[in-house]
Amino acid sequence: MKIWIERQRSLIDFTVAGLLRRKVRNLGLMAVYSCVVFILATVMLFTHSLRKEASVLLSDAPEITVQRVIMGRHALIEHTDLDVVSKIRGARHARGRLWGYFYDTANGANYTLMVPDKVHTIKQGQVQIGAGVARARDLKKGKFLFLTTNRGKLFKLQVSGILSTESELVSSDLVLMSEQDYRNFFRLPSNVYTDLVLNVRNSREVTKIAEKISAVLPDSRVITRDDILRTYESLFSWREGILLALLGGALCSFIIFAWDKTSGLSASERQEIGILKAVGWETSDILTMKLWESVLISLGAFLFAYTLAYLHVFYFSAGLLEPVLKGWAILYPQFHLTPEVDPLQVMTLLFFTVFPYVAATLVPIWRAAIIDPDTVMR
Amino acid sequence: MIFHPVILALLLGSLISTLMILIGAVFGSQILRQWNLSSGSQKQLNMERRTYLISTFLMFALISELLSLLLYVYNAEQMSVQFVGAMCAVGTLNANIYGFPTLIAKIILFFCAALWLMINHADNQAHDYPLIRWKYGFLIAILPIALSTAGLQLSYFLNLETDVITSCCSKLFTPDGDNVTAEMAGLDEAFALGLFYVCLALFFIIGLRFYLTKHGHRLFALASAVLFIASITAVISVISLYVYEHPHHHCPFCLLKPEYNYIGYAIYLPLFVGTALGTGAGTLASFVQIPSLQETLTGFVQRLTLASLISILIFAGIVSGAIYLSALRLF
Numbered sequence: 027m028k029i030w031i032e033r034q035r036s037l038i039d040f041t042v043a044g045l046l047r048r049k050v051r052n053l054g055l056m057a058v059y060s061c062v063v064f065i066l067a068t069v070m071l072f073t074h075s076l077r078k079e080a081s082v083l084l085s086d087a088p089e090i091t092v093q094r095v096i097m098g099r100h101a102l103i104e105h106t107d108l109d110v111v112s113k114i115r116g117a118r119h120a121r122g123r124l125w126g127y128f129y130d131t132a133n134g135a136n137y138t139l140m141v142p143d144k145v146h147t148i149k150q151g152q153v154q155i156g157a158g159v160a161r162a163r164d165l166k167k168g169k170f171l172f173l174t175t176n177r178g179k180l181f182k183l184q185v186s187g188i189l190s191t192e193s194e195l196v197s198s199d200l201v202l203m204s205e206q207d208y209r210n211f212f213r214l215p216s217n218v219y220t221d222l223v224l225n226v227r228n229s230r231e232v233t234k235i236a237e238k239i240s241a242v243l244p245d246s247r248v249i250t251r252d253d254i255l256r257t258y259e260s261l262f263s264w265r266e267g268i269l270l271a272l273l274g275g276a277l278c279s280f281i282i283f284a285w286d287k288t289s290g291l292s293a294s295e296r297q298e299i300g301i302l303k304a305v306g307w308e309t310s311d312i313l314t315m316k317l318w319e320s321v322l323i324s325l326g327a328f329l330f331a332y333t334l335a336y337l338h339v340f341y342f343s344a345g346l347l348e349p350v351l352k353g354w355a356i357l358y359p360q361f362h363l364t365p366e367v368d369p370l371q372v373m374t375l376l377f378f379t380v381f382p383y384v385a386a387t388l389v390p391i392w393r394a395a396i397i398d399p400d401t402v403m404r
Numbered sequence: 405m406i407f408h409p410v411i412l413a414l415l416l417g418s419l420i421s422t423l424m425i426l427i428g429a430v431f432g433s434q435i436l437r438q439w440n441l442s443s444g445s446q447k448q449l450n451m452e453r454r455t456y457l458i459s460t461f462l463m464f465a466l467i468s469e470l471l472s473l474l475l476y477v478y479n480a481e482q483m484s485v486q487f488v489g490a491m492c493a494v495g496t497l498n499a500n501i502y503g504f505p506t507l508i509a510k511i512i513l514f515f516c517a518a519l520w521l522m523i524n525h526a527d528n529q530a531h532d533y534p535l536i537r538w539k540y541g542f543l544i545a546i547l548p549i550a551l552s553t554a555g556l557q558l559s560y561f562l563n564l565e566t567d568v569i570t571s572c573c574s575k576l577f578t579p580d581g582d583n584v585t586a587e588m589a590g591l592d593e594a595f596a597l598g599l600f601y602v603c604l605a606l607f608f609i610i611g612l613r614f615y616l617t618k619h620g621h622r623l624f625a626l627a628s629a630v631l632f633i634a635s636i637t638a639v640i641s642v643i644s645l646y647v648y649e650h651p652h653h654h655c656p657f658c659l660l661k662p663e664y665n666y667i668g669y670a671i672y673l674p675l676f677v678g679t680a681l682g683t684g685a686g687t688l689a690s691f692v693q694i695p696s697l698q699e700t701l702t703g704f705v706q707r708l709t710l711a712s713l714i715s716i717l718i719f720a721g722i723v724s725g726a727i728y729l730s731a732l733r734l735f
Contacts, residue, residue, distance in 0.1 A: 027707070070409060252485075252488075255485060256485060256486050256487075256488070256566070259485050259486050260486050260566055263407075263408045263409065263486075264407050264408070266408075266409050267406075267407030267408045267409050267411070267412060268407050270407075270409050270412055271407060271412060274412075309453070309456050310456065310528070313456055313460060317460070369478075370410060370475075370478055370479065370482055371409075373413075373471075373474075373475055373478075374409050374410050374413040374475070375413075377413035377414070377416065377417050377471075377472075377475070378409075378412075378413050378416065381416070381417060381420070381468060382416065382420065384464065385420050385424075385464065388457070388460055388461060388464065389457065391460075392456055392457040392460065395456065396453045396456065
């Protein structure tokens with residue numbers, strides 16, 4: 027074992043020296059390689075953290091949401107339905123929620139208007155707004171937010187606080203107001219809600235309770251937290267997969283480029299192999315050396331590009347690919363993702379990049395290794 | 405479902421490695437028919453040169469198959485959140501009929517690949533390619549396994565739909581069913597644990613005897629295979645209970661979950677490695693009589709045997725530790 031390690035160490039030493047001798051060519055190759063890995067890694071790191079962020083956010087969400095559906099569209103749900111749901115055994119903290127969207131003609135943005143739960147009450151005539159709304163309307167604490175109802179009536183609300191920027195991913199477009207203001211603004215009767223939410227005492231009973239709700243309120247749609255999580259998971263994985271498949275074209279051209287680079291041995295390289303063989307190196311030694319070359323280049327480029335992608339995503343908010351990955355909106359949240367590296371993702375990326383590269387260079391490497399010393403040196 | 409990053413990576417890996425194994429097998433059939441070391445013809449020379457390429461191809465392909473087994477299981481575990489009713493890898497693998505057959509095919513391919521790599525290594529030590537026919541004959545036998553693994557995996561991923569309601573592990577690994585997993589789960593705990601430790605003891609006795617006296621290689625290969633089956637049975641019927649500290653949860657896949665500190669990987673990796681090395685050492689020892697291999701092969705087999713014994717020791721240590729530290733007391 028010790029001899030084997032020594033042998034590989036010497037071969038690596040020799041390979042590194044050889045790589046350094048042909049600096050320009052190898053650096054060029056590594057630069058192209060790094061670009062490919064960088065783009066792939068950025069996509070993967072970004073989507074993975076968005077997925078993570080979604081699951082962390084949803085972990086505090088209520089287990090079940092009930093929405094009334096009329097003619098296939100979401101409709102307001104009545105207070106009597108809340109009473110029915112509350113009576114189901116195992117359901118607890120059932121409550122009606124009031125939330126809706128408001129299109130602001132002043133700047134073309136959509137706000138989410140919402141009444142906070144009982145714990146965070148807001149006084150009538152006051153609002154708390156998200157950082158995105160504050161930016162768009164240039165508002166500070168104590169100033170007034172003017173909103174026009176769909177009947178043209180002006181609503182004047184004092185900003186009592188701006189929601190913390192840490193939660194901007196979800197609170198950027200939020201306007202929190204009191205229940206009375208909300209009902210007046212949208213002219214809602216007092217016995218309706220946007221939807222109902224409830225918690226479930228025993229998490230294993232979620233499906234059963236969802237079933238019971240569907241039975242007692244057949245005109246409603248019951249959404250469990252797991253449904254939402256699953257949808258996010260599939261959506262993000264699908265987006266990531268589509269992007270990777272599209273980038274597959276770039277990967278293929280890179281592989282052809284790598285094949286070509288490895289095949290085109292310069293006269294001095296051929297001579298070097300010839301001399302090595304003449305002094306007693308075997309074909310397998312040359313093969314191992316060349317394989318090390320390929321592995322060192324690909325791993326080097328991989329580590330370098332992965333680190334760059336990590337910095338790009340987590341410290342520069344993926345600036346280069348932002349519009350593609352995040353989507354676009356007037357009130358776009360400014361947020362920083364939590365750095366996280368997933369071993370599955372690293373392994374997938376290795377399979378995508380290092381694996382095809384090494385595979386593509388095998389034949390050229392073998393061709394180089396079987397060179398006849400006699401013909402090269404003559 | 406196919407546009408999932410890991411699925412794409414697995415399919416890409418399987419495409420490349422299957423292609424390489426196919427090329428290797430085609431070349432292998434040529435070797436079987438025309439190999440003649442005493443000939444100095446251009447054809448023979450070309451074949452000798454090509455063996456380097458093919459064995460590099462195969463090394464690459466088979467190592468990737470080993471990695472892809474790990475990736476496949478890990479991915480199944482991670483994807484389980486996307487399936488209604490799935491709680492661990494079992495749900496994902498159960499989402500259609502190809503999931504488990506793919507896993508089993510991958511495990512068989514893993515052991516064949518490991519054995520081929522060991523034979524290849526031994527063959528490369530000698531100057532006269534003594535095992536070349538044997539090696540390529542075996543490769544031709546591996547080809548259908550590799551092709552069916554790739555085919556099964558492709559069918560599995562193509563037919564993977566997230567709107568399918570799959571079943572959870574507590575449904576599959578329960579004593580009440582009528583399949584082989586139910587038989588394993590339903591085995592008496594004391595009997596399964598006893599059988600496991602008896603097999604373990606026998607394995608070490610046979611292994612140490614083989615290591616010290618160089619006798620009984622076939623028995624050692626057999627003991628490795630038997631221990632593997634006994635261990636998997638013990639994991640399902642009793643060891644899992646200790647890990648989960650739950651008298652009725654028999655799933656061998658939930659062990660891979662972070663909640664149990666990924667102990668599954670620590671259990672399965674040394675078991676798989678130890679079994680592969682053990683069967684490899686036992687098989688290779690049959691070739692020690694070949695004159696050109698005698699010197700190098702003896703040492704190689706010794707090293708493999710030692711590595712196998714150490715791997716199984718680690719496996720036994722982890723399993724016994726998990727049983728000892730568990731709050732569950734079955735007896």
